[in-house]
Structures are given as structure tokens and as C-alpha cells.
Amino acid sequence: AEFLDLVRRKPDSMSFATAGVGFTSHLATELLMARAGVSMMHVPYRGGSPASQAVLTGEVQMNFMEAAFLTGLLPTGNLRALAVTSATRHPLFPDVPTVSEAAIPGFETGTYWGLVAPATTPAPVLARLRQTTQRFFNSTAERERLTQAGFLPIAGDAEVFDRIKTEESAKWGKLIRDRNIKVT
Template identity: 40%
Template sequence: MLGALVDAGAGEIAFPTRPVRFIVPYAPGGGADTLARSVGVPLAEIVGQTVVIDNRGGGGTILGSDIAAKAPPDGHTIIMITSTHAVVSSLYKKLPYDPIADFSPVIRVASAPNILVVHPSIGVSTVKELVALATSKPGQLVYASSGNGGGSHLAMELFRSVTHIDLIHVPHRGTGPAMIDLLSGQAKLMFGGLIGTLPHVKSGRLKTLAISSAHRSQLLPDVPTIAESGYPDFEAATWYGVAAPARTPIPVINKLNQAIRQALQDRRFSQRITSQGAAPSPNSPAEFAAFIKTEVAKWGKVVRDAGAHAD
């Protein structure tokens, strides 16, 4: 057990000494909540303490993140952060916390790709053909998104910037309405989550051109990445990770990393995330911190270039 390991050396910090609060800055039932609960079960067994999932949705993850940032930095409060954590500082003019300075990254847990899908009516089968079509019809192809500043919006804006094509953005209030617009043919293309979009691809109502992650998905092994399709700098996967409040002692951060890394190897976790179209992607605290800084800079530029904002 983790507690026994931490207590083993003289002068080391006793951790954990009580239940661990695992904040999820989303409502129950979404991808982040599912992953947090999937990690929480084996994690509780490993550390020998209860892991309490605390859903604090609201404000585009700001509410839950602010609570986590202001919690005592002793490791007994952790938070499931996602790609949104790297975007909020660019989307909102003012935040009650700093997404980098006020958190101690622990570990990246998993990443999940989006897929670039088109309505069959536009008659393209590859990224190259889509770019050629859009280039021949500047400002005419409509793409749908789940909302201004959302993941599907920013992924398409990144795609637009690397391909130099001109598209019309139609934001919606959520993924469901955006998908309806795409399925009807009113919109012609969209980045969609793998699991939610795949049934429409299998039914023939949508066509998949490429996947947004750096590597191909086991669920769609024949679908190329956008990087493979001629744009090597493109990657727009949704990632999930765990962080603690800033100034959490390094030995505690390292023990959390060790315990969560062990939890990710649990069969219950691997089965659950595979069903969500995600893949484990653990790293060290230092690697995760560097990754977050890179993501903040990357998506900050995309947000500024797109003129996106959420307030």
C-alpha cells in the first residue's frame, strides 16, 4: 500500500492519512467523470483510503478548478483536468486562478482522438480531396461545432490554420445539435468524438477522413491521422490528467503518480477507457507539467487567431 511506502523512511510525509477528494469539474456521466471513477476504484485499493469523487461542474470547468486550486496542498485533494484546462485562460478574460501556477501536475491519464468526418454529399474521401475542394470554394463549406471555443471548434480552427482553407463556422449548443446539423447536410464537416461519431460512420451517414491524434486508433486502424495525411504538425486529441494544488510536497506528488500509474494497469480501468475510445498515456509529473505549458501556448494561439471567446 502507498501509505506504508510513504511512512517507511524517517522524516517522510505520511500520506494519505484520510480519504482523498477527487474533484471532477464536470457533471456526472461525461468522459472526465467516467475516467475519474475508473481510476478512483483501483486507486483507493492501492493507497488504502477511500477516494471520493466530487463533481463540481459549472463555468466551463472554472468552478471545480477554482475549488481545487484553493484546497490545502497536502495531496488529499486532487482534480481531473482535461484539454479544457489549457484553453480556459485564453477563452476567458479573467480567471480566479492560474491554470499553470496554481496547480501541481501529477500525471496524464489518457488521451482520446477526435475524427474528422464529412457529409457524403460533398464527395470527398481523403483530407487531400477535402482541402482541394475547400480551396476551390473559399468561404462556402460550413463546419459545425459544439460551441464557440469548444474542442470541436478549436480542432477545426487548428486544421484550418495548417491547411490554409477558408470555412464557415456554425456553433451549436452542444455536440448533439451540431451532429444533427451535420447529418442533415446543412453542415458539411466536423470534428467529432470517436465513440459518439462512430455509429454514424458505420451506418454510412457520415464519412471519416482522418483521426486527430498523433497515432492511429485501435478502433479505426485503417483511418490515417491528419499528420499522415500531409500535415505533420497537426494533433488535437482530448487528454485527461490529474493535478493537485500548487505547493503540494514533491514526495506526495511522486507517490500519487506512482499509485495512479499502477491504477492505470488495472483491467477494470483499461476496459472502461477502451470502450470510450481512449488510450492510457501516463507520464511523469515533470513531463506532464511541460506538456500543459506547451498546450496552453498552442491553443492560446489558436484561440487568438480564431477570435474565440467565452465571456
């Protein structure tokens, strides 16, 4: 809320870094601005590292970064985590509120990964992949490893993934159209 208040007070002087046009960090910031009713200048960089460096040097005022990247930067004291975009607080940063808690109720965004296989994959192979994947996600040690790497693991079957994919495609498609985002 504090950062968004600053953006409202200085709308023409605030900018945000991204890994490039259309990257997750770009779309997440566009969603934040749309939901908060604020505007900042987009400064696309050629990758996440240069975008993060731009925040550290003060070239820009903000950037959405992956949790794993933040674990190395936050202890230096050169960067402050304002909020996480997940629905719940991240175990690596328990004192950092969610965007929903801090400023925009209901705000949630993230990157989803799914295991896919060619459509021609035989049913027995798919069944074994499902069993192995389920065993992996049921393992406390593996879930902890993923969490320490910055992920918030959720397990599900093809139907769950299809639902998430459909919802996310609709959300991002609408945002891209509404904000007239073009990759050039």
C-alpha cells in the same frame, strides 16, 4: 486531402459545426484551417450532439467528433470518418488515417485529462494517488477499457503533465490570438 481540396474549390460554401465557440472542436478546426490555408464558416451549436446532427443532416460539411461518439455513428453508413487528429491512428478506427498522414504533416491535436489535487494535499496522500494511478495505467485491462471508450491513454507524472499543459497552452493561446477568436 480530398476534403481540403473541396474546401479550396468552394471556399464560400463550406461550413463546420462545433459544440460552441472556444470548444475543442472549434479550436481544432481553426487549427486545421490555419495549417491548411483554407477557410470555412463556423456554425456554433449548443453542444456536441446538435453539432453532430448538423453534419448528419447536411446543414454543415464537417465537425470534429469524439471517438466514442463515432463508434455508434460510423456503422450506420450515414457518416464517413476522414481522419483522426491524434499522432497515431486510433485502434477503434485502424483504417482511418491521421490528419498528418492524409493532408497536413505534423498536425496533431487532442484533449488531455490529468488527475489533480488541492495544493494542500499531504505528501503521503499524493504518493498513494500516484501509485494507484500508475497501477491503473499499467493494467492492460484498464488501458483497453479506456481505448474502447475512445481515449488514447498515456501515463505520466506531474512533470509530463506540466510539459503537456505548457505546450498546449502556448499552442492554443497563439491560435486564439492569431485567429482573433472571442467568446461572446
